Amino acid sequence: MMNLRTRLLLVNSLAMAFLIGALVISYWHMLLNKQQTWLLTMITLGAAILSSVAFSWLTLPITRSIRTLAQYSAQVADRIFDAPLGQVGGAAEIRDLASSLYQMSERLQESFTALEAVERTRRELVANISHDLRTPMASIQSYVEALQDGVVERPEETKRYLQTIHNETRRLSALVDDLFDLSKLEAGQNIMKVQPHRIDQVLADVFDTHRLLLSEKQIEIVANVQDDLPVLWISIEKIHRVCSNLLDNAITHTTPGTAIEITVTRLNHSIVEVSIADHGEGVETMHRQRIFERLYRTDPSRARATGGAGLGLAIAKRLVELHGGDIGVRDRDDRSSGAVFWFTLPINAVS
Template identity: 35%
Template sequence: MILQIVAVTGGLGLVIAALGLALLWVLRGRSIGITLAVVAVVTVAATLAGVVAITIEMVIDGHPKDVVLTVVAIAGLVGLGVALVVARRLVAVSRGLVAAVEAVSPSRDFVPPPGRLPAELQTISEALDQAYRRLREGRERERALEGARRELVAWVSHDLRTPLAGMRAMVEALEDGVVRDPRTVSRYHEQIRLEVDRLSHMVDDLFELSRIHAGALRLAPRRVGLGDLVADVLAGVEALAGARKVRLAAEAGPALPIRADAEELGRALRNLVVNAIRHTPEDGTVVVRAVADDEVVRLSVADCCGGIPEADLPRVFDVAFRGETARSPGRDRGAGLGLAIARGIVEAHEGAIAVVNEGPGCRFEISLPLSGGPLAGPV
């Protein structure tokens, strides 16, 4: 008897389940409410079919049979009604979530639908909120970058036109024979060479900055001793410091180890030192220090520029920022790209760069993770 009941109930259940799965496949692109309704109908139908089959054929007869069938029918209707109510609520909150997504615009944030959402939909709502927040931050960064690009184009256009106009005038004077004095001709040639070198450096800076902004800066990190790095940088700018009568001083332990791209980090430090030399008056001093502090190496460049206005401090590392009102740069000023390049290189090393007013000038500071252990042998 038990085996017969199991066989009849199982067989009817399998048939109804197969029909239900086929119907769900046909309706797979429809509303979740319809899907839940089909699931509820299949469940109730399978239960009713088994009970009815057993009641009619084997177990109960007469008035008890009518009672059982009535109870089972009512239970099935109640289950179907509950399924429809749940499905309707899910459809409503799903449509509310869709409406909230459609209401998002560049000037409006994502606002989740009112009321308490089911756990899964609440997770989706939070994920959408985070995604739209990241998109908004990305748009803001893109707008800031676009503004920086426009400012850079304006600055570079000006810096290119001025030396090109001067070189054109000198070349025309030489070609037309207007200038014949050997000393003047030699001076023109020297000035043209200086302007060409300056333009070449500007193009190099533009190329480096474009690599940084495009995320194409590829580092080759290795163990580097900051003492050697500082010494190399100061040796490279010694001629510029001597021409401007600026003293250079270094305070760096020779065995402070970090893991970095020596060429790129050296370029960042050189940009800071050159910037300091250009804005330090004669007989002033530029001091480069490297100290270790709690697993962090702090590499600083202090000058005697007279300080930077507090309002300009947040913009010092922006592209093409020069701060003429604070620094009064001369003819040898750069294109305003050195500090922006330094920031990009430092951030590529997972470090940080900052500037503060200190003493007779300001202090630029690079913070980098300290590589554990002393350096073994040359770096």
């Protein structure tokens, strides 16, 4: 198959042959004498030679550039994105094409990198969810088999086994609910209805729902709420979920017999901050950027031992962001062991 350069030279040769043929016909019909015909033929041949040289000189860098672009495109098709493009010359249009191809290659590389990251996250998600589902399922299965086989005879042991099965079932249900809620938040399908409400009243309701758990772990709540807090436009249910998730996290990591400090302050005329300080092992700096990602655990073995699935903080982050606020973690102000999880809410109405 002829390339571009050969085709252009062939077209040029055909044009010159047509001109020479026209001169010969003119000579046969006595339109031109012999001397005129000879002179015009020489001029035509000279023009043909000059045009052929010009065609070769002009098309050579174009064909080289096209060949270079074709080789580079083949490498991109094989997902070799770091291959050098090479020098591309010729007309400005060819250089623009090379620049566009290189930019496309960079975007493809970024897209493939993002897809690979998504695939890794998906595999980690499946692995973590499988483990979190398998653990309570295995516990339920073993206890049910023990009851079926008549291993447990005393009524108090049977009651304890049934209570464990009930707890593991609730744990499974909570995990499924968290996954469902998080998927709706990430898909933007969560509808939020806001209304004026006081944040201290939300915290009081959260304390009531956790009173038994706090008593079991012998953990006290020390609340420090600013007196002149304004009424906030919030979704009561969702901010209750945020506070509950952060308090659950604090209870999980706080040493029994200590206290959890809850502080609510107005930072300025437009922002209110809620902070929950625990007396746990704290959060290292390297984990603070990722701790609010779904299923991220600073210590997987410890988190699984305490029953955490790594979804509570991710849900809290998205709910706070829906309100136009921010969320994070920092060291305790007194530099003792533990961490302070905080979130902010705007004082103005949420649209």
